[in-house]
Amino acid sequence: MRGIALLSASLDSQIALLLAREAGIELTALHFAGFFTRHTDRVVAFCQRHAVPLSIVDADAIFYDSLRHRRFGDDNVMLDIRMAMFRNAKKLLSDLETDAVLVTGEVAGQRKGTQTIAAFETIDRHTRLERQVLRPLSAKLLVPLIPAIDRRIQGEEFLGLSGRTRKELLPLAERFALTTMPGPSHLTNLYDEVFVERLLHAFRLTQPIEVDELRLLEAGKLLVTPAHELIVLGRSQVENEGLARFANSDAAQNCVLITPRNFVGPMALVRSLDERAHRAAAELVVKSSKQSADLPAVVEIHYRGTSREFTIERTSDLALAVELKLLG
Numbered sequence: 001m002r003g004i005a006l007l008s009a010s011l012d013s014q015i016a017l018l019l020a021r022e023a024g025i026e027l028t029a030l031h032f033a034g035f036f037t038r039h040t041d042r043v044v045a046f047c048q049r050h051a052v053p054l055s056i057v058d059a060d061a062i063f064y065d066s067l068r069h070r071r072f073g074d075d076n077v078m079l080d081i082r083m084a085m086f087r088n089a090k091k092l093l094s095d096l097e098t099d100a101v102l103v104t105g106e107v108a109g110q111r112k113g114t115q116t117i118a119a120f121e122t123i124d125r126h127t128r129l130e131r132q133v134l135r136p137l138s139a140k141l142l143v144p145l146i147p148a149i150d151r152r153i154q155g156e157e158f159l160g161l162s163g164r165t166r167k168e169l170l171p172l173a174e175r176f177a178l179t180t181m182p183g184p185s186h187l188t189n190l191y192d193e194v195f196v197e198r199l200l201h202a203f204r205l206t207q208p209i210e211v212d213e214l215r216l217l218e219a220g221k222l223l224v225t226p227a228h229e230l231i232v233l234g235r236s237q238v239e240n241e242g243l244a245r246f247a248n249s250d251a252a253q254n255c256v257l258i259t260p261r262n263f264v265g266p267m268a269l270v271r272s273l274d275e276r277a278h279r280a281a282a283e284l285v286v287k288s289s290k291q292s293a294d295l296p297a298v299v300e301i302h303y304r305g306t307s308r309e310f311t312i313e314r315t316s317d318l319a320l321a322v323e324l325k326l327l328g
Contacts, residue, residue, distance in 0.1 A: 001152045002026045003101035003134070004089045007047070007054070008187050009039035012137060013105030014046055015172050019136040020103045023155045027052065027103060030089050032059035035214045036081075037188050046178075055092065062088060063190075064211040067199065074200055076113040078190055079123070086127040093132075099148040101134050108138040109163045117142065137161045137169075189218075198222060198327050205230055207271060212251040216269070219243060222327035223284070229272035231281045231324065233288060240267040247302060258285050261298035261309060265289030273303075276320065282310050283321035 005017040007029040021027055029052050033040040036059060047054040066084040067077055086102065093100040106115050113119065120142065124130045131146045134153070140160030144150045161168055173179075189195045198217055202209040206228045209216070216222075219242050221233040234240035247257035247269060258268040258281045266288050268281040278301055286297045296313045312318065 001101070001149070002096045003028075003103055004092050004096070005029050005052075005103040006085060006089060006105070007031050007043055007052075008037070008105075009042040009046075010105060010187055011166070011169055011173055011178060012107060014178055015169055015176065016103055016105035016136045017052065018050065018176050019157055019159075019172075020101075020134060020153075021052075022157065023136075023153045025101060025103065025134075025153065028092070029054045030092060031056050032062070032085060032088075034058050034060040034063070036060070036063050036190055039187065050176075057088060060214065061211050064214065068203060068208075074196075077196055077200075078111070078114045079119065081190060082114050082123050083126055086123060086129060086133075090127060090129060099132070099146065101132060101145065101149050101153075102129060103134045103136065105137060106135045107161045107163075108135075108141050201327050202230065204228070205271070207254065209271075210251070213271070215242075216246065216271075219246065219269075220266075223324040224327050225272070225277050225280055226323050227272075227274070227277065229270065229274065229277045230327065231271075231277070231284065232269045233281075233284060234266040234268070243267050243269045255303075256281075257302040258282050259300050259302065260285060260289065261300050263289055263294075263297055279310070280320035280324060283312060283318045284324060286312050287318050287321045 001024055003025045005020060005027045007013050007017060017027060017029060029047055031040065031043045031054060033056050062084050063081055066080045070077055070080040072079045089102050093102060108115065108117050124133050131143060132149065134145060135142060136158045138161050139155060139158035141162060159168060202217060216232050219232050220239045221235055223231045223233065232243060234243050244257060244267065246252055247255060254271060254273055256270045256278055258270065265285055268285050270277050270281045282299045285299055296311050298309055298311050300307050300309055
């Protein structure tokens with residue numbers, strides 16, 4: 001019996017994998033890595049320690065596409081993400097054998113949007129994996145798998161967990177010598193409601209954010225112009241350096257970088273080639289520094305290897321910066 005196990009750095013997914021393997025399933029772990037996920041190094045270490053074959057998939061484009069074309073609205077983006085993960089796992093299942101099984105660490109009732117029995121049924125139905133998904137941590141509460149799979153699994157130690165409690169997992173974690181793992185909210189930024197709101201807003205910009213620009217959402221303070229153009233303001237040296245690197249990358253085709261010329265202050269990246277947006281960002285750079293009390297101030301506007309200077313003479317020249325609003 002062979003299968004694919006969805007694996008993150010969570011205790012749930014790791015115990016589920018080990019229980020399924022003890023039940024006689026030969027498993028390959030599938031991990032989705034990239035901007036949206038965390039702790040891939042822990043996943044690699046787990047698989048090495050337990051001799052589990054591991055396949056790592058770059059999830060950025062997969063998750064981005066699911067979020068841009070989400071079917072279940074703004075309030076339950078993780079349902080679309082789970083379906084995207086299942087669909088990609090299904091492609092690998094078809095290469096293994098007929099009736100191969102997909103293993104997950106999901107627990108019934110753990111999360112309202114994606115981890116309820118009704119949500120399990122919705123995900124399995126939409127991905128055409130009905131009764132082919134094994135959830136060892138809640139298996140005793142769920143409909144049995146198809147007979148061709150069920151009769152080949154020795155699942156006496158599968159559990160009937162429900163809700164958010166994890167007390168029942170601690171003895172298993174000790175038996176498998178697993179250390180404390182981060183909770184779900186630390187495994188992906190998609191459980192962060194503030195981040196998700198910013199991401200969905202970024203899809204509604206005049207130029208919707210692209211997959212190779214996703215890291216801008218965590219690159220600094222995010223603001224939008226009245227014309228819905230994105231400005232990212234550095235808040236530290238690290239963020240300023242990150243914006244400068246991005247401005248020199250292939251992903252910055254429609255971006256300009258604003259830097260202080262005769263004063264110490266932040267940098268700003270503008271996702272627009274519109275002059276009004278550039279001026280608003282220049283004003284923001286000045287206003288966010290001590291130089292706003294000591295005008296004139298000179299900034300440099302950089303675009304694809306060229307640069308030009310722009311001078312702010314008076315306090316009244318800071319009017320456009322006032323129009324900027326926080327993203328999300």
